[in-house]
Amino acid sequence: MDGQKTAVKTYFSHGLKEYGDPLIQLIKKQLKFRQTRQAEDFLDCPMSGEQYVALLRETDNLA
Structure with a gap:
């Protein structure tokens, strides 16, 4: 972001059509969302x- 790396990252396979709640919760934590709906x-x-970066800046979760 702004030419700098951040600690925000995740990885998951695109092979499934739907993802279960445990995976969504893990992704939510890794991407630093406060609410499941945001993830x-x-x-x-x-x-x-752009909205995601604004959300991270708003919640000061860029580290």
Whole structure:
């Protein structure tokens, strides 16, 4: 972000059509979302990359 690396990262396979709640909770934690709905919106694409960065800045979760 802004030319710098952050500690925010995750990885998951794209082979499944649906992901269970345990995986969503893990992704939520790794991507530093406070609410499950935010993680779901990010994965379903209603949330843009710019909106995600703004959310991280707002919650001071860039470390």
